[in-house]
Every structure is written in C-alpha cells, then in structure tokens.
Amino acid sequence: MTVRGLALVVVMLSAPPAPALAQPAITAVRVSGAGPIADPAARVWKDARPVKVAMLAQTVTLPNLAEPAVKELSVRAVHNGGWIAFLIEWTDATLSDRLLVDSFGDQVAVQLPVDVKAAPPSPMMGHVGGRVNIMQWRAALQHDIDKGAPSIKDLYPHAWTDVYPDEVLGATDARPYAGALGIENPVSRGVASPVLDQMAEGWGSMTVKPDQHALGKGEWKEGTWRVAITRPMVSDDVNAPRLVPATRTAVAFAVWEGGHREVGARKAWSPWIPLVIQAAPPKAGAR
Amino acid sequence: MAKVFNWQLGREIDFPYEVERPEKQFAMIFDTNKCISCQTCTVACKTTWTQGRGQEYMFWNNVETKPYGYYPLGWDVNILDALGVQAMDGPVYQGKTLFDAAPTGEVILGYVPDDRDYAHPNIGEDDSTGTMPRGAYMTAPHMQWMFYLPRICNHCTYAACLGACPRQSIYKRREDGIVLLDQSRCRGYRECVKACPYKKVYFNTQTKVSEKCIGCYPAVEGGRQTQCTTSCIGKIRVQGFLGKPDKPDADNPLDYLVFIKKVALPLYPQFGLEPNTYYIPPVHVPPAYLRQMFGWGVERAIETYKRAHEDTKLLAAMTLFGATPEISHYFRVDGDSVVGYDAKQAEIVRVPLREPAVVRELYDIKHKVYRTNIT
Ligand code: SF4
C-alpha cells in the first residue's frame, strides 16, 4: 500500500463514527402502495416532513473545494414496506447535464451503512471493513435516459468524420476502438436507471455493483433540482443494507454542483444522520 | 507527500506517493533539427489507437510549431504563466515545481483547458517569430525562427496524472515505466486532465472517461518501437529504455545520449515530473527560449550536437534513429558501422555511419547525354 493510502486508512479508522450532531433525524414515513417510488412528483411525498440537511465542504482528502456551491439539501424519506425512497431538493441556478472536458454534471448521492446493526462506519465513504452503499444520481445519466445520449454531432454540429470503426467492422472487432465502452465501464455504458448502485469502503474505492437495484428520477425546474432515489429495502445483494420497518440506521448525503466544476472528491457532504424506518401501520381490525 | 529524487532537477521533490524507479523506463528521443512536421507520426497513432467515437480531436501524438503552435491551445504558456517566473539555473534547480506550487486543496498546480482549446490542433503551424527586415542576412541563432515540436505522453517518473487521480486509476508499470490509465476504473473526474501540465490526458465525451497514450505497449512488449517512432518519415526519433540515472550504461543508446552525452534534454523539466521524452534542441533557435523549454543544459547540448561528426560513438547512437523498427537495447561501433542489439544481445540492425557518396559525371559519354541529376 502506498504511504498516502496508508495515511487515508489511518485517518478513516480514527474518524469518529459520526454521532448525529444537532441534525434532526430523518423518518422514512410508511406510505401505502408497492414497488419503486421513483417519481419526484409522486403524491406520497406529501406524507413526509422535509428535513433540512446542512452540507459541509469535503476538506479531508485531496483534491477539495473550500466552498462547494450547495449549502443545504431538503430531504424527505418514505417507504412502502418493499422500497425505501428519498426525495432530495436543492437550489441550483444552472442545469448541468452535459459532459465535455470543461463541463461537469450535477449529482447527488445517498449513503447507507451496509451493516445496519453495527455502529456506522466512517461517514466519508466508509472504511476498510466498514462498507457503505452509495446510490448516486447523475444529471448526465438522466439526460441520456430522457433525451438519448448526445452523439458527437449533437455536441459538435459541424463535426465531420470519414468513417468510424464500428461502421466497417463487426461489433466484436470494433470493441477495441470504443475505449471504456468496449469493456463495459459502468460509467460509460448506457444504463436503465439514472442512479448508480455502488459500494465503497473508503476513499477511492467506489465501485459500481454488478447487480443494479437503485432507481430514481431527477427534474430541474426554475433553479431547483428535485431528485427521487429509491431502492428495495431487502435484496440478495450482500453490499446493500437490509432495511426493516421499526428500526433505526443512518443516512448521509453528498452533492455536486456541475456548474461549479464539482466532481469526485470536490463535493459537499453531510455527516451521518439518524434514519428512522417507521413501523408498518397496525393492520385494520387488529388490536 | 513523499520525498523523491528528480535527477533532472538535481534535487528531491515532493510527490503524493512513495515511488521506486521502474526496472527500466520507456523513453523516446526526438531530434528537433530533423522534424519536418509531416504529421505522419500523428496519423500513425491516430489510425492505430484513436479512430473511435469521442476520439476525433484526441491526438496522443501531436506535432506543433513553436513558438506559436500549441495543442491544446496555449498549454505550455498557460501553465508557465500560472507557475510564474522561476530561476532556470543548474545543476540544482532552485525554483518551484508544480507540486511545490499546489494551491490549497490541490495535489498540483494545474488547470482544465476549455473545450474549444482542442479545436485548433495545427494553430500556429509554420508561423515564424516575425518577418525578416529588408537587407537581413543569415545569422545563427536565426533572427526569426520557428521549429517543430513532436509530443507524446512523457511517461513521467513522477506522473502528475497518476498523483492527482483520487481513485488510483492511473498506474506506472514496474517493468517498463509506461503510464497507463485503467479504462475500467476511471470515472471521468478529469483530475488527470487538470494535473498533467503537458495536457496529454484527454476526456472522451462518448465514454465519459479519460484516455491517454499507451506507449504502444503491445508493440513495446514484443520488442518493437512505437507506431509514432517507426512511421517517422524524418527518422528523427528513437524509442527504447533508460536505465538508472546514477548508473548509466554507455552501451545503451538512450542512456548514452541522455545521461552521458546530455545531448537530449527533457521538456519543461522545471515542472518537476521527470518527463521521459527527450529533445535534441534546435540549433538555430535563441538559447534564451530553449533554456525555458529544455533547461540549463541547452547550450552544451547544441555544442555537442554540432560536433557529432567528430565523435564516432555519438554519431553511431544518433544513426540508430529510424534505422530499425525493433528496440535497440544496446549498440556498438563496428568499423564504419553501428550495430544495434536487442535485449538478448542479438544483432538486429547494422547501419553504415557515413552513406557512401557516388558522384556521376555531368556528361555521360556512353549514352552521349548530359545528366541533370548529378547527385
Ligand atoms: S513523422 Fe517524424 S518528421 Fe514527421 S512530424 Fe512526426 S516526428 Fe516529425
């Protein structure tokens, strides 16, 4: 391991398991219905009380920004017994969903400890032995899903190329010319969901999981993002938490303002916040 | 930050990781005096590696005209400007490296180019510093000048791209020092694009991750020089390996030219990355400009180069440029020829040091004709 890697581990292990500070708990309110709650305009959100989450600059590891743009998120949480969901809202004057060398995309992420019984691991993407599940919604993925991935012609209308390998070679032979797409890098390939279901155990270890369970949707209107992120409460994924009604765990958030060139470690984050998963309502007629 | 020794600067520098020198270091030498900016190297790299979607304006190899050519636009003047004026005197560099100059929150001083900076790969091509006044005559260095600068990734010993990647998606191979960007691990943060002062990492809008020169590693592993080297029309390049700077091997052509004769110099050594492409400086360009670009050894390198015809071994090493597609690990003068050897000391090429000249008579008695071509 490199010296820097070692230093990071030491810092992470010594980081306190982040007590809740003064941040009020977020309650995932039991709502009726079944299946994913992926629509930011769904009626169920009316049942949940928005909680303000103060966002801090990530300044522990390099690189970082002393003043990330987003200072506060407004978060609501609900669950229907099968799926848990978060509605995250924040002000962002610029819609950033196009990726060019100098254009970065808006993003927001929900982090849950994988082991809900243990004390939460380092709030900063977990630590070795303390895994976290990070569901990251990306505006650029949302754009690809809603409007299609931008081609070179979309990005540069006057571009001209005589021939691409995939126009003259078979799919297999053309793969080596497709860079990260040819080897199915999960951030390159087309996705069905704008939310990447990932796990991490410390900085630099973020990994997109082979099985994707997270869904969601983001809408930007009049300077505000409203993003819903949802996942099954229980799955066969060993790198996801088992979320059971009438228990408590923790949740944390990260947000990136693409227009402010926030990406990767250049972000705003929150410490762990207690997450209460509301019990199922008593069955009608039960005593 | 770890302390590492940068031989080009004669001192230790700060680098984010503890690094050991690779067993041998991929390196390339360019004789700028011979480059004709034909861009055959650029096309060879492009047709081999970067024909795909999203790679249209990605030139892992490019050739720019100095002083007014840059790809991407202004790459060197921008970072020189940000670093500020530094003393360029040896043998120990006293100025700041880009790592020394890192702003708070950053690994290194860098910048992300604007997208449009990549739109003009041949800006400034063939532009000279100015026009010649009436009555001007040839002086050396030239009164007005330009020269061609071919560039690839420098496969730096202390690679900024690698040091800046928070995911360790970029790695340097122990066996040959080639710096590679793992296409399955990259998440497109562009920290490498920002950090590399040579701007030799590119962002691909179609794959959403970054890409860079791969040092033609499949060829190099097979003992062959890179595509941009073997295709070079001007035979201005040689690619091989450098050994350890403190234990140069006089039989290795690259060690001999770089460490022993010091006729080939690194590009912007003051940045601190220990870049591993080396340039024989152009003899006609004012040294003040070259010193900023190649360091304080410029005058000596030019002097050595000009006297190469008197130095058989130096001439022999330089005769290997463009002489074989294979990598010469060793070389030896054998009579009037230079012989190149592969890693197992087997002969791979033999080239006469002086081309035989045949002068034909202007009037051909046999055919009763005058020859117009008499060379
Ligand atoms: S092929 Fe050789 S001579 Fe031509 S531009 Fe490239 S380096 Fe220069």
Ligand code: SF4
């Ligand atoms: S030239 Fe740039 S891309 Fe190449 S190794 Fe050095 S820092 Fe990395």
Ligand code: SF4
């Ligand atoms: S070494 Fe290979 S990959 Fe790198 S610039 Fe030359 S041809 Fe391209």
